[in-house]
Amino acid sequence: MPVITAPYAFNEGHLFVDLKSICGQPLHLKCEGFNFAGSIKLKAANEMVESAERDGLLTPESILVESSSGNLGVALSMIAASKGYQFLCVTDSRCNLSTRLLMEALGSEVHVIADQDSNGGFLGTRIEYVRQLCASDERYVWLSQYTNAGNWRAHYRTTAPEIAQQFPDLDVVFIGAGTTGTLMGCARWFRQWHRPVRIVAVDSVGSVAFGGEPGRRMIPGLGMSMRPPLLDESVVDEVIRVEEADTIRMCHRMARRGFLFGGSTGTVVSGATDWLARNDARGLSAVAIAPDMGERYLDTVYQTNWLQDLYGDHVLTAEGLDTGTGEVESATRTSERRSRP
Numbered sequence: 001m002p003v004i005t006a007p008y009a010f011n012e013g014h015l016f017v018d019l020k021s022i023c024g025q026p027l028h029l030k031c032e033g034f035n036f037a038g039s040i041k042l043k044a045a046n047e048m049v050e051s052a053e054r055d056g057l058l059t060p061e062s063i064l065v066e067s068s069s070g071n072l073g074v075a076l077s078m079i080a081a082s083k084g085y086q087f088l089c090v091t092d093s094r095c096n097l098s099t100r101l102l103m104e105a106l107g108s109e110v111h112v113i114a115d116q117d118s119n120g121g122f123l124g125t126r127i128e129y130v131r132q133l134c135a136s137d138e139r140y141v142w143l144s145q146y147t148n149a150g151n152w153r154a155h156y157r158t159t160a161p162e163i164a165q166q167f168p169d170l171d172v173v174f175i176g177a178g179t180t181g182t183l184m185g186c187a188r189w190f191r192q193w194h195r196p197v198r199i200v201a202v203d204s205v206g207s208v209a210f211g212g213e214p215g216r217r218m219i220p221g222l223g224m225s226m227r228p229p230l231l232d233e234s235v236v237d238e239v240i241r242v243e244e245a246d247t248i249r250m251c252h253r254m255a256r257r258g259f260l261f262g263g264s265t266g267t268v269v270s271g272a273t274d275w276l277a278r279n280d281a282r283g284l285s286a287v288a289i290a291p292d293m294g295e296r297y298l299d300t301v302y303q304t305n306w307l308q309d310l311y312g313d314h315v316l317t318a319e320g321l322d323t324g325t326g327e328v329e330s331a332t333r334t335s336e337r338r339s340r341p
């Protein structure tokens with residue numbers, strides 16, 4: 001029986017969903033939403049705060065500040081509340097309402113940025129805002145998830161070994177890319193493992209993380225409007241880009257079977273399903289990572305008006321949405337293969 005005194009001390013690291021009957025491919029989904037912050041970002045937040053504490057960067061007067069599309073902000077709000085720090089989250093207008101309310105309920109201040117940067121995203125504007133805050137008052141401490149090595153080390157220490165322990169014959173792992181903390185930590189760990197594992201990064205169409213044209217992206221978590229500073233492409237074998245309409249369809253396909261996951265999980269599972277269908281997956285051991293659960297997306301991904309306004313009336317009636325056959329819809333995706341250096 002786990003008994004804890006601090007909310008950041010618990011994380012379910014060994015829960016996997018077998019998606020074969022839902023997506024028609026041999027795919028296991030590692031669920032990272034079962035902790036008090038509700039997402040995979042608890043791991044990065046813990047690691048970054050603990051390393052700042054070890055380095056003596058945090059004092060009782062410190063005000064933690066971070067740019068976050070939401071989940072890291074919730075995790076830092078929870079840790080800050082528990083440890084007695086103040087926390088200010090700089091987010092943008094794509095942040096889910098429930099995520100913002102959660103941060104405020106945990107006692108954090110939230111500043112919402114509405115001005116887009118030159119790539120049509122908000123990241124550049126958010127980061128500039130944080131820089132100005134830090135220049136204005138020395139009590140601000142910016143952990144900077146985009147550059148902080150603790151972000152990828154958390155996954156090197158925990159996420160990758162948790163997968164390896166359950167899947168000793170793993171062949172391929174699908175990992176969504178935002179800051180690329182999860183991707184880099186897992187890719188580096190598997191590079192040193194006893195067998196080769198294909199590392200497939202999943203990005204959203206419109207993200208410029210791996211190059212490509214910038215475009216509208218409405219689902220928070222995955223994708224970047226700049227190149228992620230943590231990204232080292234030499235440890236990534238392949239990149240898949242998924243259209244948001246396909247993300248939405250996969251989220252609803254899983255929800256119809258009782259699994260309510262967050263938007264980026266739909267992206268990763270959609271990309272993985274398509275990859276496995278194209279690559280003769282028979283006999284392959286494949287895992288994808290689900291960063292969070294679906295409740296935070298009830299007013300977006302799971303709300304009919306929001307979907308119709310952004311993606312058109314037919315986004316959920318298009319060919320292939322859970323026909324009950326387990327077959328996969330055809331989708332517009334691009335994929336780049338990389339060979340290991």
Ligand SMILES: Cc1ncc(COP(=O)(O)O)c(C=O)c1O
Binds near residue numbers: 071181264291
């Ligand atoms: C829901 C969700 N999915 C995916 C990601 C991407 O993870 P990472 O920043 O480790 O690349 C995040 C990060 O915030 C997220 O909140």
